[in-house]
Amino acid sequence: MFDCVSYGLFEPQPAWLYPAWITWIMLFAGISLNALLLYIVARRARRLAHLEQLLEDRSAALQKSETLLRTITENRLSPILMATRDGKVCFWNQAAERLLGYPGGEAIGADLLSLLVPEDRPGDLRSHWPAIPENEQGAAMETVLDLKARRKSGERIDLELVLSPVHLPGGWHIFGILRNISKHLQTEAELREANGRLQEAMRRAEEANSAKSEFVANMSHEIRTPMNGVIGMVELLADTPLDAEQHRYVDTIRRSGQALLVLINDILDFSKMEAGKLLLEDQxxxxxxxxxxxxxxxxxxxxxxxxxxxxxxxxxxxxxxxxxxxxxxxxxxxxxxxxxxxxxxxxxxxxxxxxxxxxxxxxxxxxxxxxxxxxxxxxxxxxxxxxxxxxxxxxxxxxxxxxxxxxxxxxxxxxxxxxxxxxxxxxxxxxxxxxxxxxxxxxxxxxxxxxxxxxxxxxxxxxxxxxxxxxxxxxxxxxxxLPEEAEAGATPGFGEGSGPEAKPAEGKAASMFRGRKSRILLVEDNPINQQVATGVLQRMGLQADAVGNGAEAVLAVQSVPYDLVLMDLQMPVMDGLEAAQRIRNSPRTLPDRRIPIIAMTARAVPGERERCLVAGMNDFLPKPVTPAALAACLQKWLLEKYAVSPEPAIGPAPRPLPVLLGECDPGVFDLAAMRKLLMNDEEFVRSVLQNFLEELPKEIRTLGELVFSGNCKAVARQAHSIKGAAGNVGGEAMKSAARELERAANQGRTDALPDLAAHLRLQFDRLKDAMESQYGRMA
Amino acid sequence: MKDYCVEGEDLKEIKILIVEDMNFTRNIIGHCMKLGFPSSRRISTADGRTALERLRNEAFDLILCDWGLPDISGLEILRWVRESSRDREIPFIMITVIDNKEIIMEAIQAGVTDYVIKPIDSEILIIKAWRALKNRRKSTADSPEAAEPILPV
Structure with missing residues (x-):
């Protein structure tokens, strides 16, 4: 610009060629220079002012943010600290000072670890240092630590320390926020303790409640056991010769006893319900x-x-x-x-x-x-x-x-x-x-x-x-x-119902079967059931043979022209289902391969009937088989087979007599069955009876001890042995009592055992009485 | 003697081991054996361990064994007997309650000679014992005749 101005001024004729004008030229140049300088200075000044303004603005903003930061960091509630990467404190706010007792001047520069003095993890605080990425790589991780620390005064304090890594101009730093959690922990501990006390109280209450229920249940059992004895004995007493007045007394005792039993059962049920232990059977x-x-x-x-x-x-x-x-x-x-x-x-x-x-x-x-x-x-x-x-x-x-x-x-x-x-x-x-x-x-x-x-x-x-x-x-x-005079008792066992009103059916059946010469095969493993059933069949005018298992039945059917088979289901060697299948699928030419097969079973198992039908059986009689039901079934199948029914419509078979007040046990002592088992050798029978009356009290005593000890397995074994012994002397009622006990023990129903054992004992006493009355006092 | 005494010349002085834990039942079995084989020697034990001990020390002609013993099962005794060299062929009759077919099948597979179900019918027990002994004699005399079936009489 300078040059341009000069050249422009002197272009027509260079001034220095004319020395007289030099002074003017100098003067003019000086003025121009001055003006130029002035202009430059003014410009500079303006720029400076602008910069200053900028600086001022910046520093105000800085101050504002610093105030903000300070307000945050210096607040009196949240203790904040910062440390260098190697753990030297470089920031320590007032709240930290108040919390730990070290003034800022003392803390800054000190080792964070030695300030906090963590008791529970003295060495490894540093191992919990937040992960700091080396070479700016990887993530910077926060950690939260619970520490037991000490104040400057030595007082213990529980701290929560949140550490996060921050990158500052001086490199990575650790930024930490402290929190006093002593109170929090104390409350928590108190809460926990209160909770524990509550649970303990609850447990005790529950214990007391179940102890109460158990006590009630036990008491009921304890009352029931002797009550059963009382009632059983009263029933026996009622069977002895008594005059009218004595009879009335005995009857009153019996009724009162039964009323008491009902009451006890109610209480027992109720205590079970309260304990939620009452379950329904499904049969x-x-x-x-x-x-x-x-x-x-x-x-x-x-x-x-x-x-x-x-x-x-x-x-x-x-x-x-x-x-x-x-x-x-x-x-x-x-x-x-x-x-x-x-x-x-x-x-x-x-x-x-x-x-x-x-x-x-x-x-x-x-x-x-x-x-x-x-x-x-x-x-x-x-x-x-x-x-x-x-x-x-x-x-x-x-x-x-x-x-x-x-x-x-x-x-x-x-x-x-x-x-x-x-x-x-x-x-x-x-x-x-x-x-x-x-x-x-x-x-x-x-x-x-x-x-x-x-x-x-x-x-x-x-x-x-x-x-x-x-x-x-x-x-x-x-x-x-119901018959008008329903006082008479019924007879249990296979012949359960050979009571009065079962007779018409039998009679009718007898008249129906007589002369027909129908021949029945009875497949039944239990000799007593065999004996009774063949007896009943013979009374009906039928010829009956008995075999002891399915295999024998298959052979028998192949060699004799039977008209009908009565088949027990559970038998040794070959069960009823398999035997029925074999008979149906037999390749041999039988007299009649479509012979009716009637299943007899005591089991109330779901699907049992269907299984029987699938196996090729025709009908199903539930055990105990009553003569009435048997007669109805035989009528149906024998007459259907020959289709010469003289009375086309056969009404439903009358029901057996209901069991009235008190138990009836005609199956207490079956001397005939016992004799049969012992070859009708009177001497042998007598010696076995004597032995039975000597030995069984010991066995029953052992059983009582086992029941008392609550050892189900041993009880089941002992009951099993007793069952066998009772079976050998024709003690049907005692045998079934033992069977009940064995079953209950196998099912682990400990609460039922005392009752059932008492019942067994009662049945033994009855059996003993029956034996002694038949054979005179033997022991 | 009674008509059901089935003792023949060759069955004199046989030795019978009776294993049954219940006194009453053991007495019945013993008595049956006495009736059936009056001149037999009957040794009774109430548990399996004693039975095994006796079997180790002496030879028997017949074993009658209850299946539900308190210590060792009848099946174990049977297996021991069938595995021992001396008693391998000895007639072994199991005495069991009718309940369980599987148990009987198991025993048959293990080589039981016959079985008697409870309640014990003395006649059946005697006849089965007698037949078991007779078959044994026959087979030791190397008769080619097959043993009679074990179906109950």
Whole structure:
């Protein structure tokens, strides 16, 4: 610019060629220079001012952020520190100072580790140093440490130290935030302790509660065992010659004893329910049979009070249901018992019918109505609660624990049903409950199960919960089956029901079979059952042979033209199922390969009937086989086979006599069976009896000790041995008592053992009495 | 003697081992053997261990053994007997409760001679014992005749 100006000024003629003008030129140049300088200085000054402004702005921002930082770091609550990578403190805020007691001046430059003095991990704090990436690679990691440290004063302090690596101009630093967690830990410890105390208290309460339940259960057992003895002995006493007055006394003792047993059972049930230990059984049963059995006793009681009694069962229900027959009976007993208790005149009626169906079950409704004292409306609500009767005065007048209905409600609930009552004071009550029970098909359909199964399936497919509504129900009065004088006892075992009213069927059967010369093969391994069954068959006018297992049966059928086979299922060597299959699949030409085979089994195993049918059997008789059921079955199969039935419609076989009040044990001592086992050698029989009466008390004593020790395995073994011994002297009742005990022990039902052992002892005493009365005192 | 005494000339002075833990049942078995074989010697033991000890030390002609012994099972005794060189052929009758087919099958496979079910029918026990002894004599006399089937009489 300089040059340009000069050149421009002097271009026409160079001034230095003319010395006179030099001064002017100099002057002009100086002025120009000055102006130029001035201009430059002014520009500079302006730029400087701009820079200064900038600087000022920057430093203000810096100050602001520094204040912010300081406010954060210097706050009095959060102790903050920073250390260099090798652990030297380079920042220490006031809160840190307050927390640990070291002023900033003292802390800065010191080793962080020696400041904190961590007690619990003196050496390895540094191993917990946050991971710092070498060469700027990898992630910088935070760590959180709980430390037990010391203040400058030496006081202990619990710290939480959060360490994070930060990259600052001087390299990587450790940034740390401290927190005093002493209080927190203390609270936590206190909480934990309180919790522990609570748990302990809870455990003790539970222990006490279960101890109580156990005590109640044990007590009930302890009471039941001698009660069984009392009742058993009273029953024996009742069988001895007594005058009328003594008879009355004995009867009163027996009734009181039984009432007491009911009560104890209630308490036992209730304690089980409270402990949630009450479980339902799931077994096949015959509802009609159950009702006939139970209503016998009710009808008798009703008759004693001069009350009419009926028990109506809907027609056309499945013959066999699944569920817990014992518990069902218990509810019914309870409701009917109440009705009997609170009714003095008029009638008591029981009605049972189906109300809804599912694929495999049926909802049954059981109603018990009476013309008794009724229940005031206000008390109905309380009725099903524990320990309550409608009126405290009722307890005094009618007795009872008030547990019965509460237990019944629980039981109905377990059966997915409900329980309820409608009542009018002074006029009567109707108690009802419902229960879902499994359906097992109809007995009539046994011969053609596949078709029946299809029926059920298609019914299920057309709608699950089909209601019974609108259907006209037909009922049958089961109480009408009862003979007028139902006092006589029944006879158990195979011939359970060779009681009075089994006879018509037998008689009818006999007249039907006589002259037909039908020949029956009985396949049964138990010699006593064999003997009884062949006896029954012979009385019916049939010729019967017995073999002891399936293999023998197969041989026998191949060599003798039998008309029908009665087959036990569980036998040694070859069981009934296999034998039936062999007979059906036999390549040999038999007299009749389609011979009817009837299964007999004591097992209520699901699917058993189907297995029998699949194996080629025709029908199924549940054990114990009653003469009536046997006669009905034989009529069906023998007459069907020959198709010459003189009476086309054979009504249902009458039911065997229900077992009435008290146990009946005609199978106590079967001398004939024993003689048979001992070759009818009288001397041998006598010596075995004597030996039995000498040895068995010892064995039973041993058993008692084992039961007391609770060793199930040993109890099962001992019961097994006793079972065998009882079987050898024809002690059927004792044998089955031992079998029950063995089964319970095998199933580990320790709570049932004392009762069953007591029962076994009782049965032994009875057997002993029976033996001694037959053979005179031997021991 | 009684008509069910089945003793023949060749069955005199036989030695029978009876293994049964329950006194009562053991007495019945013993008595049956006494009736059936009056001049036999009957040695009774109440447990398996003693039975094995006796078997180690002396030779028997017949073993009657309960299957549910408290210490050693009847099956173990049977197996021991069948594995020993001296007693390999000795008639061995198991006495068992009817309950379990498997147990009987197992025993048959292990070489049991016959079985008697409880409650013990004395006649059956005697006849089975007698037949077992007879078959034994026959087979030791190298008769080619097969042993009779073990189906109950």
């Amino acid at each position: 096949e049963f015959d509802l009609e049979q159950l009702l006939v059995d139970s209503s016998g006793a009710w009808a008798l009681l009703a008759r004693e009070k001069g009350i009419r009694f009926s028990c109506l069962l809907e027609e056309g229900l499945p013959d066999r249901l699944r569920g817990d027959p014992g518990r069902l009976r218990q509810i019914l007993n309870n409701l009917t018992g109440n009705a009997l208790k609170f009714t003095t005149e008029g009638e008591i009626g029981i009605r049972i019918f189906g109300v809804a169906e599912r694929e495999k079950s049926i909802l049954m409704r059981f109603e018990v109505h009476d013309t008794g004292i009724g229940i005031p409306r206000s008390k109905i609500e309380l009725l099903f609660d524990k320990f309550s009767q409608a009126d405290a005065s009722t307890t005094r007048r009618y007795g009872g624990t008030g547990l019965g209905l509460a237990i019944s409600r629980q039981l109905a609930g377990l059966m997915e049903g409900e329980i309820g009552v409608s009542s009018e004071e002074g006029k009567g009550s109707e108690f009802w409950f419902t229960a879902w029970l499994g359906r097992e098909g109809c007995r009539e359909r046994v011969g053609e199960i596949p078709a029946a199964a299809v029926d059920i399936l298609s019914a299920a497919a057309s709608g699950g919960d089909s209601s019974f509504g609108g259907r006209v129900r037909q009922f049958r009065d089961l109480a009408a089956f």
